[in-house]
Amino acid sequence: MFATVGRLDPEEMRRSHVSIGRPVGNTKVYLLDEDLNPITEAGHTGEICIAGPQLSPGYLNRNEENEKHFISLSATMLGESSDKPIRVYRTGDLAQWRDKSGLLEFIGRADDQVKISGYRVELGDISCCVEKHAKVHACVVKYIPEESSSGYIEAYVVPSNWDSQVTSDELVHWVKTSLPQYMVPSTIYMKRRLPLSHNGKVDKKALQPHNETEQPHHRKEGGHPKNGITKTTRTNDREGNEEVAQWLLSALQGFLPKSEISMNDDMFALGLTSLQAARLVGMIKREYKESITLAQLHQNPTVEQLAKSMNSSDSNSAQFSLERCVEDSKDLGSDLLPPDWHSNGEGRVFLTGATGFLGAHILHGLLAMPSVQKVACLARGKNSVDASTRVKQTLEKYNLWDGRRETTQKIMVLHGDMGDSTLGLGEKQFRWLINWASVVFHVGARVNWCQPYEAHHVPNVLGTRNVIRAAMLGRRKSLHYVSSIDVWTVTGYINKVDRVYEDESLDPHLNALPYDTGYAASQFVAEQIVRRARAGGLPTAIYRPGFIIGHSKSALANEKDYFSRLIMGSIQCGCFPHLPDQFLDYVTVDYVAEAVLHIASSRDNLGRSYHIVPPDRSLSIGHDQKYTMLRDIGYPVKMVDYREWVERIRDSPGNALESMMPLLDEPVHEGLSRLQTSKNTPVYDPTNTTRALQDRPDIKYVALDATLLKQFIENWEKREVFTSCPSL
Ligand SMILES: NC(=O)c1ccc[n+]([C@@H]2O[C@H](COP(=O)([O-])OP(=O)(O)OC[C@H]3O[C@@H](n4cnc5c(N)ncnc54)[C@H](OP(=O)(O)O)[C@@H]3O)[C@@H](O)[C@H]2O)c1
Structure with missing residues (x-):
């Protein structure tokens, strides 16, 4: 049984990720996020949910499974025009749209989700990222749980070309450019091929770091760190970075016996706990009679950096960076923000x-x-x-x-x-x-x-x-x-x-x-x-x-608002109110x-x-300026006391301000109307x-200005909402 179909031509085969195609026949495929909202944008992972006439009525006598996998969703939520809910099958497979063409790219299984250092991680996202490297043919990622820490990630990589293969350091660097630190594999093994189960899927259980024909490709270039390290007795005189580095590698190996530590590994990413870090600081003090701070350790988290920092003249000065704090405080992940309503698929x-x-x-x-x-x-x-x-x-x-x-x-x-x-x-x-x-x-x-x-x-x-x-x-x-x-x-x-x-x-x-x-x-x-x-x-x-x-x-204004009525009404009654200090x-x-x-x-x-x-x-623009503008454009209004102006409006039947009398006239504070209290x-x-x-x-x-005001008035006249003599 299949739900999608795609053409596997040489061009497709050259891609880092072969598509699983598009829905076949009347099959409908929706990619849904965790809240069951459809994903339409490329590059976002969602669960493949299948709908259509061929959908099975369900598993026989497996009610619990049926409830989990067969669900009905609102058609409008899925972007369909139908009034009826749509029944879909949740496959548990994760995929992404390649682009707008409707081609799907398989990412992994939803049950391949693990928690590392408190973060939820889709293992498929990591293998997908590794597979995008031009020199990688395939990659499978495994999570190795550990009692003492939150566990670590191993990647098994089949290089495109065994003889000129990509190095692990290159791959680590590659992953770091797209994924956060906690998703970077701790160890990368190069494999000629991946073991398959009887149904043709990668058999993760059969994946082992070593076998007889292949050597693991450690991130440390030049041999197994465990075998290469000898603890050196040091004096206060440092004999160069290399010797310190060897000592550090050895010390770290004691804390992290299961890791293959290289000069450029982040010791915290490998699982060094804060207690272990404090002990390391103590060991360094005993060994070199010199204090380094925990902050210095965090700022120099690799053996190479730490050795260099210990050998530099300002070895124990960990700089507190205000700039970094400013930058970091801006860094709320975009997934935590509301959608950017301008982005693709929104709007x-x-x-x-x-x-x-x-x-x-x-x-x-x-x-x-x-x-x-x-x-x-x-x-x-x-x-x-x-x-x-x-x-x-x-x-x-x-x-x-x-x-x-x-x-x-x-x-x-x-x-x-x-x-x-x-x-x-x-x-x-x-x-x-x-x-x-x-x-x-x-x-x-x-x-x-x-x-x-x-x-x-x-x-x-x-x-x-x-x-x-x-x-x-x-x-x-x-x-x-x-x-x-x-x-x-x-x-x-x-x-x-x-x-x-x-x-x-x-x-x-x-x-x-x-x-x-x-x-x-x-x-x-x-x-x-x-x-x-x-x-x-x-x-x-x-x-x-x-x-x-x-x-x-366009000089088109709302003729019903107070400003329009003030201008029209004042022209109509021939005077303008004295309202100083009002803006x-x-x-x-x-x-x-x-x-x-x-x-x-x-x-x-x-x-x-x-x-x-x-x-x-x-x-x-204050009141006096409007008065001057009106006179400049040919309306010979007189500036009068506020109360006189109100009386003149009252005596001008049909005046544009007639309906606003409660605002102009009703006293609300010390005899002043609501319009007057907006002074100062x-x-x-x-x-x-x-x-x-x-x-x-x-x-x-x-x-x-006077020109714009004149145009407003002309437009009111044109639209017959204003005549300078209402009673005529
Ligand atoms: N005009 C200003 O000088 C000014 C200054 C500062 C702030 N504002 C603010 O800007 C916004 C728009 O002002 P405006 O000058 O454009 O006002 P407006 O021309 O009077 O428009 C108000 C709009 O609100 C709608 N509305 C009112 N009651 C509604 C209801 N119960 N249900 C649905 N729609 C309703 C009106 O619909 P109907 O057409 O059905 O009435 C109209 O579309 C307002 O929030 C206002 O407070 C305006």
Whole structure:
């Protein structure tokens, strides 16, 4: 019986690893990782699982075996379109995809997994690595357990050419370039051939280090160390590295009698324990009347290095390397990080807020990335069709819909609502989503500066909690969360804080919440929840944009936001409010979307927060400057006292700011309205953002100026959302 078939032509035969081919006929082969997630990328080891019409109903009367080997998996998880679960047979064989062509390369048996020094090791990964060496024909690896240590690895190698064979040192070096130290074989034996069992598989039990016709190929060049070592009595005068080295080899042999020790073996990798190391230090002291430190031993772990270090003038100075500590502290293995959502086989994005102003621009940016395969957009609507239409219409509204098939086919609209615990998708689709997505971008929120906290609670607080749930459940993935500088609320005015830092705590600013908008309070609470999830292990980056204004090139803006209404409403009532010391830190929507997407592209940027604001407060546009700009472009507004301005709006029926009266008028602190309490705006320190964007000088902050403001107004007029005299 067979499940895969491949062509064995001379070209294939020349390869280090002959493929076991592709699935035959209607057979389906999935490579599954330990969590039974499919592996699609080349170079990653997974278990071969077979499905298809030819699958056996199971072993006769062997229920336990059947339960272990025959399992049913969700079709969507396996990347299939069917609604029904797929029954697969777990073969226990490990393999990798060679490339995108669907050819499989056999790695070994799943039960060939051992634990060495606390690490789980697939022996097949080691033999596979050795076999990739051009001078190796075949390799089999054995694990030899030992009571006193965690055991060691032996490799049996059949060289491609017996007469000009690769040396063990070369092979050790070769393995070290791809695998960690604990996977490097302790001993390598060269064999003319490997013993086979009656069914044609390598008979590991019959593999012995020596036989009559072959000598083991030790890593020590020039003979068996046990036979070559004589203990020399030494005086304080050293007679050169070689003599010290011989003495060390002999001493080590006493500790590690089963190892073939060579000059370049790492004594710790061979199993020297800390107790033995301490004893060795003591022996060296007795022998040479000189102290070496344990750190020196670790820094010079081979006989050659140690002998050299003992003979050098600064023999007992083990240098503590700060640089090494800095480098090592960055070294979290990539398998411990969430998936790099740009990598091959990933590129599946889950996005909220695509029918909103910023969300549409982030969606546009994602669609333009070649690494992005699909963007699943959560959108509200009367039904699925309506939800899809709304996403399309939003892109069209901001000139972001290019209609090209390559782009539009990347969009997948999920009809739902963030307020629901399964995002309105139902349990089944929710389960699929959390196992499908490579990354989550949470951009959706209710943004209303007049409605109270209560109105924002469900979409912003519960909604964020539900999106966190989607990010945390299922496969591991990172969350990119768009918050707002409004989380700092009106701390500048209430707490006299003049600068806030991206990664500082929000707690000290809590007392300012009652004097700000309900939206700001909801964003404060939502971000606190995100921070708790981050502290609990969710890989997250938090982005806090300043006030987002229209696109710096198309000049298309959100006509419903406060900035647009301020400009339109002030023109309509002929005056502009005097609001000194207030900075909304305007940022164009294209800058925000590009900055967020670039920062989100690197896993190194996770775990921090980012102020997406003008890089310098001096570049931020204050109220007086907007007033001057308006006059410069031909709107003769007058600067008036704040209260007078509010009254003029009240007296101007149909004014663009009419619906924002609660924000402008309701007193919340010492007679000041919510808009007024945002005075003494602190500086939102953007150090993290500046650092994360330094490799992309093309992502530029563009300040609002009179030309851009004029274009915004012209576009509002063109789209008939603005007329300078509303009552006419
Ligand atoms: N605009 C700014 O100046 C600014 C500044 C700083 C931070 N931010 C943040 O940036 C994000 C986007 O802001 P924006 O200006 O683009 O807002 P927006 O235009 O009002 O868009 C909000 C998006 O959230 C969606 N949404 C709201 N409630 C939802 C729910 N229950 N379920 C599913 N989706 C829901 C909206 O969907 P519908 O279309 O169905 O309503 C819309 O797609 C927000 O998190 C906001 O806090 C904005």
